[in-house]
Amino acid sequence: MVAIDVDGVSRVYQKYSARHRFQTFKSALVRGDLFRSLRADEVVAALDDVSFKVEKGRAFGVIGENGSGKSTLLKLVAGIAKPTAGRVTVQGKVSALIELGAGFHPEISGRENVYINGIMLGLSKKEIQQKFDEIVRFAELEGFIDAPVKTYSSGMYMRLGFSVAINVNPDILLIDEVLAVGDAAFIPKCLDRIDDFRRRKKTILFVSHDLNTVEKVCDRVVWLKGGKVMTIGDPKRVIDAYLQDVAAKQEESFARAREERQAVPQTFEEERRENRWGLREVEIKKVTLRNLAGQEKHVFAPDEGMAIELEVEAYSKIKDFVFGIGVFNSQGISCYGTNTGLEDFEPQLIQGEGRVACRIERLNLVNGTYYLDIAVHKKDGYPYDYHRNLYSFLVTSTLKDVGVTRLPHRWEFSPGIQMKPPRKE
Amino acid sequence: MTLVDNLRAVWRYRVLVQNLVSRELKARYRGTILGFLWSFLNPLLLMIVYTVVFGLILNPRDPAIGGTAWLYALYMFCGVLPWTWFSSSAIESANVLMINGNLIKKILFPAEILPVVTVTANLVHFFLGLPILLLFVPIMGKAFTPYILFLPLVILVQYIFTLGFSLLLSALTVHFRDIKDILANLMVFWFFSTPIIYSLKMEALQRVPIVKTLLNLNPMTHIIEGYHACLFTGELIHWKRLGVTLAVSLILFVFGYMVFDRLRDSFPEEV
Numbered sequence: 199m200v201a202i203d204v205d206g207v208s209r210v211y212q213k214y215s216a217r218h219r220f221q222t223f224k225s226a227l228v229r230g231d232l233f234r235s236l237r238a239d240e241v242v243a244a245l246d247d248v249s250f251k252v253e254k255g256r257a258f259g260v261i262g263e264n265g266s267g268k269s270t271l272l273k274l275v276a277g278i279a280k281p282t283a284g285r286v287t288v289q290g291k292v293s294a295l296i297e298l299g300a301g302f303h304p305e306i307s308g309r310e311n312v313y314i315n316g317i318m319l320g321l322s323k324k325e326i327q328q329k330f331d332e333i334v335r336f337a338e339l340e341g342f343i344d345a346p347v348k349t350y351s352s353g354m355y356m357r358l359g360f361s362v363a364i365n366v367n368p369d370i371l372l373i374d375e376v377l378a379v380g381d382a383a384f385i386p387k388c389l390d391r392i393d394d395f396r397r398r399k400k401t402i403l404f405v406s407h408d409l410n411t412v413e414k415v416c417d418r419v420v421w422l423k424g425g426k427v428m429t430i431g432d433p434k435r436v437i438d439a440y441l442q443d444v445a446a447k448q449e450e451s452f453a454r455a456r457e458e459r460q461a462v463p464q465t466f467e468e469e470r471r472e473n474r475w476g477l478r479e480v481e482i483k484k485v486t487l488r489n490l491a492g493q494e495k496h497v498f499a500p501d502e503g504m505a506i507e508l509e510v511e512a513y514s515k516i517k518d519f520v521f522g523i524g525v526f527n528s529q530g531i532s533c534y535g536t537n538t539g540l541e542d543f544e545p546q547l548i549q550g551e552g553r554v555a556c557r558i559e560r561l562n563l564v565n566g567t568y569y570l571d572i573a574v575h576k577k578d579g580y581p582y583d584y585h586r587n588l589y590s591f592l593v594t595s596t597l598k599d600v601g602v603t604r605l606p607h608r609w610e611f612s613p614g615i616q617m618k619p620p621r622k623e
Numbered sequence: 624m625t626l627v628d629n630l631r632a633v634w635r636y637r638v639l640v641q642n643l644v645s646r647e648l649k650a651r652y653r654g655t656i657l658g659f660l661w662s663f664l665n666p667l668l669l670m671i672v673y674t675v676v677f678g679l680i681l682n683p684r685d686p687a688i689g690g691t692a693w694l695y696a697l698y699m700f701c702g703v704l705p706w707t708w709f710s711s712s713a714i715e716s717a718n719v720l721m722i723n724g725n726l727i728k729k730i731l732f733p734a735e736i737l738p739v740v741t742v743t744a745n746l747v748h749f750f751l752g753l754p755i756l757l758l759f760v761p762i763m764g765k766a767f768t769p770y771i772l773f774l775p776l777v778i779l780v781q782y783i784f785t786l787g788f789s790l791l792l793s794a795l796t797v798h799f800r801d802i803k804d805i806l807a808n809l810m811v812f813w814f815f816s817t818p819i820i821y822s823l824k825m826e827a828l829q830r831v832p833i834v835k836t837l838l839n840l841n842p843m844t845h846i847i848e849g850y851h852a853c854l855f856t857g858e859l860i861h862w863k864r865l866g867v868t869l870a871v872s873l874i875l876f877v878f879g880y881m882v883f884d885r886l887r888d889s890f891p892e893e894v
Binding site for chain 1: 731
């Protein structure tokens, strides 16, 4: 049985407030169907021909960047907004956790707000009376329930809102990013409740940026981009596709930032003062970052490796020279540094143009942004051309370890310790 | 018919209306020391001010009202109390959808509940002030007559009229915020166009029939006159006039509701 059927749904929003289009009261009242008469340049399509079905008892995830139409989709399923085109059919009672405690009035007590919020969400007064203690206990607000809601902290407010909404006992639960506010103890409780829902064969539509939770909770996932469906299917596959797209976008913005930097010609003095110094007897003319397959990149996965390629030119015959690199993380901590001198290369001669590459087989860095120092100098440290943090790159991976570097390692447990290994990907 | 469906939907949410009205009343006096006493004190203090200013200082002892300052104060109070209900409802309704924009955007429920709650909460205030008025009728030297039994009918007509007007206002103000400012001025004008501080029977009015005709076109005139008939003069309400006012109120209600319904889908993005 299909619980949620979204069939060719589009939703168009006006770019500007409707007010400036209303010339007279008459036009506002006579033409009730204002949306259809709008010109294309005045509207934004929040959703564009979106179709999917959610079977009863399934958890369906919605992912996508900000502004991709996720919340609009949820509002359409909740019935709060109407589709401009297409049809949304929903079987069963819907409860939407779009904004927790949306109806709370600050001046009155938590108790009264539970009643009003519960009724708004579709409970009867009797049902609320039955569930009242459970609602308060779940929200951990036993001592505060008779205090005005304005005295609550935002966490208390959120907990009470969640507790009421989850106790509405709907057939279909819509969740929009509401778990982001809870503390470390409350979120697992909420996730337990959501699991409980799944066990009782209720349908869940789950919108979140927390891809790990989406992967854990959902059976199927849709990825929206710019209001269009990119992929629907198995969570792992859809999330991977989404992450690749995000990485590509980061790559683009990195490249753009770099271009902008290059577009502004700096005087010699400025460069020297800021982030480049040396008299350039040997000059580093260009630095390119590639993965080991040879693609020019700025966003790297650890196992792609990295090649730092330098184009250099010596303007005279020089016999004393060292090439060096340094990697710094965003806090300015040196993660790694080396040079040809430390590794006992003996410089013989450099003259005219040349190329140098430093190939890193595996990029053992944790996720984050990194900055590169590139230099050519004398063995005693006298700089020919020193580039300080002029280049940056990003490391992304699904691994969540922390620190400066990733030490190659594995875990071992004696037979008495029972530990389920992570799912192999 | 959609209007009937809509009304049925509101009826299904009656418990919510009831809870929101009581929330409204509780929230209004939350933090005050006197609490609900203010519902009695506000009209009482108002009555004292009117008695002093219009009864003792200006002293218009028109025989149409009764000739004494006390009676004049009572006459005025009969009109001011229901007028306050009407004007507070209208002014609050103009804002009610915007103030509760959060609800409209995030929770699915019939939005007309909000103006209904506003008008009803103000009706409760009116009811709380009514005992003061009833108390002063004998004190100021008037006797109750059986015609007081028509009072609920007058209140019903005013409720329908106020609700229709409030529905229209609340929906239109979402798109035309100017209405809030227009309304504040309109209400002053409307107050003086209604026989509250004067009587239609005053001599000056008899000499300019055109003004009297204009005043008769104002539905609030006949509603307030209904209160005067029930409580002050102690005579039968003017059936024909109040009947026409009821018809006008119903038309306004249906029209206001239709406008509201028509603009309903635009609320979540405009408030």
